[in-house]
Amino acid sequence: MINITPSSKQPVRHAWTMDRLIYERSILLGMAIDSTTANTYTSATNSYLAFCKLHQLPIDPTPETLSYYITFQSSHINPKSVASYLAGICSNLEPFFPEIRSNRAAALVKRTLKGALRRHGQPTKRKAPLTAAMLLSISNALLPSRDHDDMLFISMLNTGFPGLLRLGELTVSDSPTLRDFRKVVLRNSLSWVGNDYEFLLPAHKADTTFEGNRVHIAQIIGAPDPQPIMKQYLSSRDRLFPLHPQLWLRANGCSPTRSWFLQRLRQYCPSEIAGQSIRAGGATALAEAGAPADLIRGAGRWSSNAFERYIRKNVIVLHALILGRALHYSQA
Numbered sequence: 124m125i126n127i128t129p130s131s132k133q134p135v136r137h138a139w140t141m142d143r144l145i146y147e148r149s150i151l152l153g154m155a156i157d158s159t160t161a162n163t164y165t166s167a168t169n170s171y172l173a174f175c176k177l178h179q180l181p182i183d184p185t186p187e188t189l190s191y192y193i194t195f196q197s198s199h200i201n202p203k204s205v206a207s208y209l210a211g212i213c214s215n216l217e218p219f220f221p222e223i224r225s226n227r228a229a230a231l232v233k234r235t236l237k238g239a240l241r242r243h244g245q246p247t248k249r250k251a252p253l254t255a256a257m258l259l260s261i262s263n264a265l266l267p268s269r270d271h272d273d274m275l276f277i278s279m280l281n282t283g284f285p286g287l288l289r290l291g292e293l294t295v296s297d298s299p300t301l302r303d304f305r306k307v308v309l310r311n312s313l314s315w316v317g318n319d320y321e322f323l324l325p326a327h328k329a330d331t332t333f334e335g336n337r338v339h340i341a342q343i344i345g346a347p348d349p350q351p352i353m354k355q356y357l358s359s360r361d362r363l364f365p366l367h368p369q370l371w372l373r374a375n376g377c378s379p380t381r382s383w384f385l386q387r388l389r390q391y392c393p394s395e396i397a398g399q400s401i402r403a404g405g406a407t408a409l410a411e412a413g414a415p416a417d418l419i420r421g422a423g424r425w426s427s428n429a430f431e432r433y434i435r436k437n438v439i440v441l442h443a444l445i446l447g448r449a450l451h452y453s454q455a
Contacts, residue, residue, distance in 0.1 A: 156214065158301050159291075164211030170196065171212045184212065184220050186229035193232065197239035203247070206236060251395040253404030255345035258284055261391045262347040271359045271374040276387045278356035279371060279379070281349040283401040284408070286338045287423035290385075290398030292324060293371065295378045307378065308370040310360070318342075318350055322370065324424075336424055343408050 139147070156164070174192050175182045182188075189209070196205045209232075213223050226232065258280060265273045279293050295302045305326055312323035319341040326335060342348045364372050373379050385398060392400075402423065409419050419425075 158303065159296065162301060163207075164214050167208035167211030168215040170208060171216075182216075184216055184223045184226055186226045186231045189226060189229075189232045190235040193235045193239055197236075197243045201245055202236065202239040202243050205239065209236075250397040250400045250403070251393075252407045253280075253284065253392070253396055253400040255284075255343065255404075255408055257392060257396070258346050258404075262352065264391070266352070266355075269359075271363065272387075274352075274356040274359050275371065275373060275379065276384070278349075278352050279384065280388075280401065281347055281352045282340055284346060284405045285343050285349060286340050287402050287405045287409075287419075288324075288338070289402055290381060293379070293401075294381045294384050297380050297382050307368075309368050310370045311368070313353075313357075313370060315350075318348075320350060320353060339422075343405070344412055346408065 153161075171184075171192055172182060174180075174195055175188070178191070178195075180188055180191070193202075193205055193209075196208065209227055213227050216223050220226075262277050262281060265277045268274070282288065283290075283293050292306070292308075295307070303326075308322055308324060312325075314321060316339070319339060321337050321339045324336045324338045340349050340353075342350075360370075360372055363374070364376060367376065369378050371379055373383070381398065388396065388398075406419055406423060409422065414422075
């Protein structure tokens with residue numbers, strides 16, 4: 124038996140009942156992944172269970188069963204999506220089948236997936252980046268408006284573009300069950316920094332501890348100046364909702380949802396422009412301005428070189444990245 128040494132001073136704490144330990148642990152296990160990710164993982168697991176039921180196979184995820192699942196599913200959806208599905212299946216079924224991850228790494232499974240990519244693989248279709256010219260056109264069209272939602276929309280656009288923000292960092296989910304107030308940007312976190320402004324992004328996709336990041340918003344050459352647009356919006360927002368904590372608020376007092384924002388965006392942009400176009404466009408604009416790759420990665424809070432897929436392959440962007448020109452912001 125191991126005893127606590129006399130010199131070790133431990134704070135006095137009351138013992139929990141086993142029921143409470145189980146309850147509290149279940150909460151932590153439920154929060155191990157983000158709610159939106161958990162929703163996606165559940166969908167993937169359901170597809171696997173439906174496959175097993177349809178083909179009268181045991182749900183035990185052996186390498187052979189996983190290989191059959193890949194074979195069947197890849198004929199219906201993109202094999203790249205099947206690979207993502209496997210991650211969700213492993214996460215949800217691991218408590219019941221501890222060997223599932225080693226089975227996922229089996230040669231049979233990997234080779235089946237590789238073959239599916241060769242046979243059924245399709246090029247990834249990404250939305251086009253929002254350009255500074257598009258942003259300028261939308262802003263000029265809505266700047267004279269005194270409608271609060273118009274001011275909100277162009278302020279979000281002109282913040283997300285230079286801030287390399289994801290749509291989910293500007294809006295809330297359409298599903299109330301997936302909303303998390305800890306991710307909402309607060310009004311009192313915004314501060315003015317010379318001709319720029321910044322605010323606290325309390326959480327993002329790669330931030331599991333909710334440490335947050337200060338997002339600095341500065342004008343990119345060729346794009347509108349975001350500061351006067353933000354000031355115009357804040358004047359309306361603070362007049363209508365002086366006691367509400369959220370930075371982004373619609374005229375009805377609710378936080379803007381993803382669908383609301385996309386509906387407004389479609390009024391001014393072609394179909395190839397979507398939510399991810401804002402982040403892609405900002406990264407592309409920074410590259411065209413000569414920003415080094417490390418600066419773009421840091422500004423967009425990327426932990427890897429995944430940001431490079433947002434930078435569209437064209438001569439101007441490649442030339443800027445190769446030469447590593449200094450970043451150019453327009454001076455007020």
